[in-house]
Amino acid sequence: MRDKTEILITPEGGRLRGYLAALPAFHELLAFLVWKDLKVQVAQTTLGFGWLVLRPMLNVLVMSLVFGKLARLPSDGHPYLLFLLSAWLPWSYFTGVSSKATSSLLGNSALVTKVYFPRLLLPVSLVLGGLLEFLIVFVLFVLLSLAMTGSMPLAGLLWLPLPLLLLLLTTAGASFWLAALAARFRDVRNAASYLLQLLMFLAPVIWPLSLLAQRFGISADQHWLATAYGLYPLVGVVEGFRRALLGSGEIPWQLLGLGFVSGSLLFISGLVYFQRSEKRLADEL
């Protein structure tokens, strides 16, 4: 006799703790979903894997031409290309995963309306799968840094896991929210791409954080506006990555700390909202 676990089906969808406890049993499915997303990306294109390298390269090249060479945005004395890429690394991960997550439930309606599995696996698989492209861009940065400056600062890499963790937390939280919202409200899909663009300009991705102090006299440490700005978790992420990768400046403790507070909130609330919405999904897709 094999052991028979009892499944209980109720209207409310049960406790979050029970929901999370059931997840590890699906680790093979999660691995499969991660692999599936990568494969679907690569399949049916001539370049296949090449796109994973080419896409971020082209993006960064164009942006660095426009913002660095044409608009002459300041870059704290670093080559603009490296300056941009150091922030683009976490940013492209965030925006790539979030926008895919937005359509993750809608796009998988063939599965979602026909078979049961914890739906949370869909956005989670994207969060994990996005790491491959992240790694590729990271290698790209190291190669470019070595080519352009002849060196790669190693000290920053020691504390890089800190902003990386915040990046994962924020991306996962945003993905949970966007996926569940988009299944309920179709507008979210359209709005998300604008929102993500807006968020990019709000974060110091293409411009240096020092610009705030120069233009508006807001010093990063004292003004209440600076504190409020730090609650936008991607500020800490982007600034953390930039300082770590370019080897300039200290660990932005304040930004990271604030970011972790709001990032955790986003993550937990996203988890709760997603789990609550899950039971309704099939009726809405």
Place this chain on the structure above:
Amino acid sequence: MSDYALKVEDLSKCFRVGAVRKGNPQTLVAQTAEAGLRALRRLSGRVSAEEKAATEHWALRDLNLEVKEGEVVGVIGHNGSGKSTLLKILSRITAPSTGRVRVRGRMASLLEVGTGFHPDLSGRENVFLNAAILGLKRAETRRRFDAIVEFSGVGRFIDTPVRNYSSGMKVRLGFAVAAHLDPDVLLIDEVLAVGDAAFQQRCLERIEQVGAAGRTILFVSHQLGAVSRLAPRSVLLNRGRIAFDGPTLTAIRHYEEHIGGFQSQQRWDDPAQAPGDDCVRLRAVQLTSDGKPLSGPVDVRRPLELRLRYEVFKAGLPILPSLHLYDFSGTPVLSAIDNHPEWHGQSRGAGVYETVAVFPGNLFNEGSFQLAVGLSTLDPFLSHAYVHHALAFSLYDPIEGDSTRGQYRGELQGYMRPALDWQTARLGA
């Protein structure tokens, strides 16, 4: 009893009519506004009972059901009776509104065509995907893989993306996966509607095997023949409630008599709406027994008359009335053509005609039948009027000893039970 595999307690499912639906995606603004309005009205207590009832549709209402381990149970009922909703709740795709369900063990479901395949992945990958969803280890799946492919007959297309599969291939592969993954509880919804007869046959056999291996199966189908073969017990759903729960043959009889469209006559008073063309149109069809209109199931011993009334507009045509009898799952039983020499092949003048076909008593077995009627001409063959679901009727045997079943009270198979000429002679002592 504690050996249940599946236990449904006070299960209800309510859909809000006009709520979010496919093809009618509500906008964030509209929904927020609506929610606001509703809240306001609720606060002011102005939601009337009628208003509430108008926007609510109870697909299932207070269902209680217990299925024992190893039991095979059929679920039958009309379209919209809640069969599919029940399976969707059981397979955890949609949540119930009230009540709860307990399921013991691993559960696999096979809902409609498509069955949870990802179109961009190959058949092979989808097998592993479905297995992973079911919670199977990769090694376990690999062990069963060949049997699955073999059963599905997908063969060399196993590495082709599923988007290129025909619907039949998808269902075959889907069925093969679900049937070989060895779940404790298997839910099957109308899969047999797709696929050719040979595959249906293999599916039925496989379900029988799975059932015989002590697995629990819940089987939804319109094919009453398949249900009665596989499931000793059936649940009849009607408007979201259990109308009957018991032996399958009794359930089917209930279904046909009380819910299935029993219809002993049809009239077309408006000639323009009547089936037919410029040559001839049907005006009425009616079943009578001993000349009397039917009021329910008919005694198998009594004769049954089909009366066809039709109007010929164009003179000079050899009109040929015909009838086609089907059982309730649509399997043909017989076809018959009016071959009376007085009219067969003879031209007719314009006017209204009535043709009567008499089925003698003691011809059919008990059961439910549907009648289709047609009017055609020969040379060249032309069908002028044809009504597929013209009439429906049921036959019963009160078993008083003088029917062709004699004193035998058990189940008799087949559609016909004619009065044969039985002769026995004693050839020696």
